[in-house]
Amino acid sequence: MSSRRSSQSGVSRISDDQIIELVSKLRQLLPEIRNRRSDKVSASKVLQETCNYIRNLHKEVDDLSERLSQLLSTIDADSAEAAIIRSLIM
Amino acid sequence: MKNPSSSSVKSRFTRRFLRALIKINRQKPSSSSSREIFLRYRRIRIAADKAMACVIGSRRAWSRAVLRRIKNQKRKRLADSLRRSNGIHGMKKMVAKEEDEISYEQENELRKLVPGVGAMDLCSMLDETAHYVMCLATQVQVMRKIVDFYST
Numbered sequence: 001m002s003s004r005r006s007s008q009s010g011v012s013r014i015s016d017d018q019i020i021e022l023v024s025k026l027r028q029l030l031p032e033i034r035n036r037r038s039d040k041v042s043a044s045k046v047l048q049e050t051c052n053y054i055r056n057l058h059k060e061v062d063d064l065s066e067r068l069s070q071l072l073s074t075i076d077a078d079s080a081e082a083a084i085i086r087s088l089i090m
Numbered sequence: 091m092k093n094p095s096s097s098s099v100k101s102r103f104t105r106r107f108l109r110a111l112i113k114i115n116r117q118k119p120s121s122s123s124s125r126e127i128f129l130r131y132r133r134i135r136i137a138a139d140k141a142m143a144c145v146i147g148s149r150r151a152w153s154r155a156v157l158r159r160i161k162n163q164k165r166k167r168l169a170d171s172l173r174r175s176n177g178i179h180g181m182k183k184m185v186a187k188e189e190d191e192i193s194y195e196q197e198n199e200l201r202k203l204v205p206g207v208g209a210m211d212l213c214s215m216l217d218e219t220a221h222y223v224m225c226l227a228t229q230v231q232v233m234r235k236i237v238d239f240y241s242t
Contacts, residue, residue: 018213019192019212019213019216022213022216022217022220023216025216025217025220026216026219026220026223029220029223029224029227043191043192044191044192044193044196047192047196047197047199047200048196050200050219050223051196051199051200051203053223054200054203054204054219054222054223054226055203057223057226057227057230058203058226060230060233060234061135061138061139061226061229061230061233062135064138064230064233064234064237065131065132065134065135065138065233066127066131067237067241068111068131068134068233068236068237068240069127069130069131069134070127071237071240071241072111072114072115072130072134081104081105081108083239084104084108084232084235084236084239085100085101085104085105087235087239088097088100088101088104088231088232088235
């Protein structure tokens with residue numbers, strides 16, 4: 001996989017190995033791409049999927065914050081904290 | 091680099107975030123006016139981002155940027171929420187020559203989404219992005235658990 005960009009198109013040169021390593025690291029995190037068998041996912045596709053994924057996560061944080069603001073009055077966090085932490089770690 | 095999915099990051103985030111929720115709950119009587127709900131939503135979202143950034147601390151550019159942003163929040167509240175949504179409007183068509191080339195457009199798109207990477211070279215930015223994505227996913231996972239827990 002070549003991620004070198006030519007100076008003719010006005011973009012910079014980067015070390016292939018570093019890019020490959022980081023792109024595959026990102027790829028492991030993306031739910032869309034992780035499940036695909038092929039090793040031939042382009043760097044360009046990984047970046048695109050990463051942007052989509054981050055946007056989705058931001059939206060989820062917004063939506064969950066909204067739901068929490070509605071649920072807030074029912075929260076007695078002290079008693080729940082231990083139970084929540086336990087269920088997260090198990 | 092500490093694995094951001096480790097249970098200690100998860101539990102530290104959970105503790106901080108729950109503590110912040112108690113505080114927010116205590117400060118105003120629960121009211122159903124839409125303005126109250128909006129203000130509470132915004133404080134909760136800030137508390138969630140802040141809790142994760144505090145757990146990571148100054149170790150990462152993205153967490154430093156988030157803490158900095160929140161510190162200046164009082165002056166720039168509206169501008170920040172606009173910047174988040176404008177990330178989508180700024181998108182241009184990809185101009186890559188080969189399918190695996192990374193274009194400037196894509197790189198800039200990512201720079202807008204990850205806090206604190208503005209001045210970084212591409213490699214550092216990709217590394218920072220990976221860490222940020224892991225922490226964000228953990229934050230969402232914990233928030234979802236809390237919502238589920240209190241929804242039943």
